[in-house]
Amino acid sequence: MTEKNIAYLRTSEAPTLPPPASEVGIRGWLWKNIFASMADYSSVSKTINSILMTILTVGSALFLYWIIAGLLDFTLFSATFSDPEGVKREACVVNAGACWPYVQAKWYQFMYGFYPAEEVWRVNVAMFLLAVGIAWLVFPMPRRGLVAALMLTAFPIVSFVLLNGMPIEHDGDLGKVFAGVWFPLIVAGVVGAGWFLARDGRLGEVAAAVAPILLMAAALFGLFAFLPLITAALDIALGTEVVETNQWGGLTITLVVAIAGIVASLPLGMLLALGRQSNAPILKYTSVIFIEVVRGIPLISVLFFASAMLPYFLEPGVDFNKLLRAMIGVMLFSAAYMAEVIRGGLQAMPKGQYEGGMSLGLSYWQQMRLIIMPQALTTVIPGIVNTFIGLFKDTTLVLIISIFDLLGMMNATLTDPTWATPTTAYTGYLVIALIYFVFCFGMSRYSVYMENKLHRGHR
Amino acid sequence: MSEQVQENAPRGGMTVSDQVAIEINGMNKWYGQFHVLRDIDLTVYEGERIVICGPSGSGKSTLIRCINALEEHQQGSIVVDGTRLTSDLKNIDKIRSEVGMCFQHFNLFPHLTILENCTLAPIWVRKIPKKEAIETAMHYLEKVKIPDQANKYPGQLSGGQQQRVAIARSLCMRPRIMLFDEPTSALDPEMIKEVLDTMIELAEEGMTMLCVTHEMGFARQVANRVIFMADGQIVEQNEPEEFFNNPQSDRTQQFLSQILGH
Ligand SMILES: Nc1ncnc2c1ncn2[C@@H]1O[C@H](COP(=O)(O)OP(=O)(O)OP(=O)(O)O)[C@@H](O)[C@H]1O
Ligand SMILES: [Mg+2]
Numbered sequence: 001m002t003e004k005n006i007a008y009l010r011t012s013e014a015p016t017l018p019p020p021a022s023e024v025g026i027r028g029w030l031w032k033n034i035f036a037s038m039a040d041y042s043s044v045s046k047t048i049n050s051i052l053m054t055i056l057t058v059g060s061a062l063f064l065y066w067i068i069a070g071l072l073d074f075t076l077f078s079a080t081f082s083d084p085e086g087v088k089r090e091a092c093v094v095n096a097g098a099c100w101p102y103v104q105a106k107w108y109q110f111m112y113g114f115y116p117a118e119e120v121w122r123v124n125v126a127m128f129l130l131a132v133g134i135a136w137l138v139f140p141m142p143r144r145g146l147v148a149a150l151m152l153t154a155f156p157i158v159s160f161v162l163l164n165g166m167p168i169e170h171d172g173d174l175g176k177v178f179a180g181v182w183f184p185l186i187v188a189g190v191v192g193a194g195w196f197l198a199r200d201g202r203l204g205e206v207a208a209a210v211a212p213i214l215l216m217a218a219a220l221f222g223l224f225a226f227l228p229l230i231t232a233a234l235d236i237a238l239g240t241e242v243v244e245t246n247q248w249g250g251l252t253i254t255l256v257v258a259i260a261g262i263v264a265s266l267p268l269g270m271l272l273a274l275g276r277q278s279n280a281p282i283l284k285y286t287s288v289i290f291i292e293v294v295r296g297i298p299l300i301s302v303l304f305f306a307s308a309m310l311p312y313f314l315e316p317g318v319d320f321n322k323l324l325r326a327m328i329g330v331m332l333f334s335a336a337y338m339a340e341v342i343r344g345g346l347q348a349m350p351k352g353q354y355e356g357g358m359s360l361g362l363s364y365w366q367q368m369r370l371i372i373m374p375q376a377l378t379t380v381i382p383g384i385v386n387t388f389i390g391l392f393k394d395t396t397l398v399l400i401i402s403i404f405d406l407l408g409m410m411n412a413t414l415t416d417p418t419w420a421t422p423t424t425a426y427t428g429y430l431v432i433a434l435i436y437f438v439f440c441f442g443m444s445r446y447s448v449y450m451e452n453k454l455h456r457g458h459r
Numbered sequence: 460m461s462e463q464v465q466e467n468a469p470r471g472g473m474t475v476s477d478q479v480a481i482e483i484n485g486m487n488k489w490y491g492q493f494h495v496l497r498d499i500d501l502t503v504y505e506g507e508r509i510v511i512c513g514p515s516g517s518g519k520s521t522l523i524r525c526i527n528a529l530e531e532h533q534q535g536s537i538v539v540d541g542t543r544l545t546s547d548l549k550n551i552d553k554i555r556s557e558v559g560m561c562f563q564h565f566n567l568f569p570h571l572t573i574l575e576n577c578t579l580a581p582i583w584v585r586k587i588p589k590k591e592a593i594e595t596a597m598h599y600l601e602k603v604k605i606p607d608q609a610n611k612y613p614g615q616l617s618g619g620q621q622q623r624v625a626i627a628r629s630l631c632m633r634p635r636i637m638l639f640d641e642p643t644s645a646l647d648p649e650m651i652k653e654v655l656d657t658m659i660e661l662a663e664e665g666m667t668m669l670c671v672t673h674e675m676g677f678a679r680q681v682a683n684r685v686i687f688m689a690d691g692q693i694v695e696q697n698e699p700e701e702f703f704n705n706p707q708s709d710r711t712q713q714f715l716s717q718i719l720g721h
Binding site: 352353355356357358359360361362363366370371374375378454 | 527529552553555556558559560562564566567568569570579580583584628629632
């Protein structure tokens with residue numbers, strides 16, 4: 001093409017015109033997004049389309065109105081907000097809406113169950129540590145690796161001691177205190193040395209790869225090792241006493257069980273997923289059988305089995321903490337589900353990534369840890385968070401073995417006749433639903449944020 | 460063999476020593492029932508630059524992948540740098556860290572920056588301190604002329620740049636032998652030259668190279684031997700001038716007439 005062929009050539013820049021009215025302002029927006037699809041009657045099919053859209057739009061709007069109006073009425077307009085005379089049910093029964101004084105009165109139980117009030121600061125401290133730790137890991141803060149390690153090792157120990165308490169005998173058993181001092185020091189030394197060696201790759205690959213697992217094992221081990229030391233300190237300083245796990249309840253239990261499941265499921269799930277993909281037959285079939293068996297059984301039946309049947313198999317007198325049983329059940333369950341999610345991510349990895357790693361001389365564990373897992377986990381973040389959310393809600397099933405989690409606790413408070421009104425239960429369920437929603441929605445939002453952050457830049 | 464190398468030795472100032480880098484003897488490989496490589500005998504001397512060509516499916520990729528044990532062979536022997544390739548993992552890891560490889564599709568790690576791609580293996584395999592690994596990486600990134608991209612991710616680079624990063628990544632391990640499997644065939648024409656230039660530079664420094672490619676200009680310029688493969692066998696090998704001007708077998712003539720266009 002030469003210039004001669006061009007019939008018209010604009011020599012100055014076109015003037016910028018204001019956008020048409022239909023594109024701007026609230027009216028423009030409303031028209032474009034809501035009404036335009038209902039206003040096209042130019043042909044038969046478009047007319048049908050428009051009518052259908054009208055019906056759907058009006059229907060949805062009515063539905064939304066109905067829900068919102070009902071909720072507002074229940075929670076605000078017809079609700080009882082205070083009970084100044086302390087007459088409990090009489091204050092609420094006169095109104096048709098929510099009974100907020102009931103929530104206020106039972107809030108403690110929703111949160112802590114039957115945890116003794118004078119010891120409840122221990123739960124609060126543990127929750128505070130948890131909140132700080134999570135916030136530290138969620139927001140871009142310095143030294144997150146260290147904090148993550150602490151949250152996986154020290155935090156479980158500290159929070160267990162805080163929640164459970166474990167005073168030393170006061171009849172002068174100094175030997176125990178000394179054991180409590182030396183044993184942890186030795187464990188700490190071993191773990192520290194292992195961590196140092198593994199980090200620099202000086203222990204060889206397998207050790208480096210299993211370092212996180214070693215750390216978790218060490219945490220469990222340390223749980224017992226450090227207990228006397230920490231409890232001794234706490235005991236001397238504050239005079240803590242044991243709060244049996246059957247007194248725990250409410251949100252505390254929900255969080256304890258859910259966090260144990262969430263924290264255990266990722267590493268266990270990774271190992272199971274790798275095991276399932278492995279060429280070593282025994283490893284492979286152990287993983288396959290574990291995953292399939294666990295996925296084939298409802299959680300509720302495992303919990304029930306643990307609670308009702310286990311005592312038949314154990315020797316009389318051997319008591320295996322009920323909460324611990326529930327936690328182990330939940331951990332194994334979430335691990336099996338997580339394994340399948342992660343396996344999906346592993347299968348999405350192109351063969352070239354393995355070959356790129358191999359050709360550089362990276363060992364199997366190095367490839368997994370440095371190349372394959374980071375990418376596989378990133379691709380399945382939605383699935384992982386989905387599993388977490390499911391797990392968080394499934395913890396309510398511990399109710400079946402009469403552990404009173406958030407929902408169970410709320411149910412229990414309904415039996416209190418002093419608060420028996422027609423709307424008490426609805427109020428309680430609404431509050432519980434809201435609490436679950438806040439946690440689950442938070443996790444979901446965080447996963448979106450992580451996805452955006454991790455997908456930025458590559459691909 | 461050694462006489463042949465003597466003939467080929469003085470080429471463009473690039474010297475070939477009489478040290479054996481790779482020795483393959485009577486090597487056979489099967490994929491299930493399918494006999495991919497048949498009776499391969501090949502000796503590569505240090506500093507040699509070998510171009511392997513042949514029709515699709517003739518086993519070129521399989522051959523060079525056997526050399527760094529990405530594929531295992533079932534019969535015969537492969538000795539790389541004095542280490543015999545067996546199923547012993549120790550030997551395999553050792554050979555892989557001595558032999559660099561560049562792939563058709565680069566196989567960079569998309570979740571790591573260019574610099575991290577280049578320092579990963581030196582740090583984890585060679586146990587080099589991080590600072591030193593970064594210096595080495597920057598040195599090689601400068602050599603392939605993309606030091607300014609060091610903190611980008613592979614997905615943000617053009618194909619030619621990615622392939623040069625892949626070359627730099629291999630070089631950071633300071634390999635004694637480099638394998639290339641069609642390094643330019645996934646690239647747009649205007650990017651092929653920048654990658655070939657990098658490879659030519661590498662050849663001029665005396666790197667031992669085995670390169671599967673159909674870039675015949677590259678073969679003429681730097682190779683001191685061209686190997687023609689068909690149906691899993693080495694049909695013909697010769698120095699480039701002889702190979703292109705005076706091909707011996709019918710298969711070679713046929714192949715060359717197709718690839719050179721007339
Ligand atoms: N993993 C595999 N399993 C079975 N057969 C395979 C496998 N990889 C390659 N082959 C077969 O082996 C033969 C040689 O493959 P190879 O990739 O080495 O060929 P090539 O010469 O590199 O071809 P191209 O020029 O197309 O890359 C082909 O017929 C191919 O179908
Ligand atoms: Mg090929």
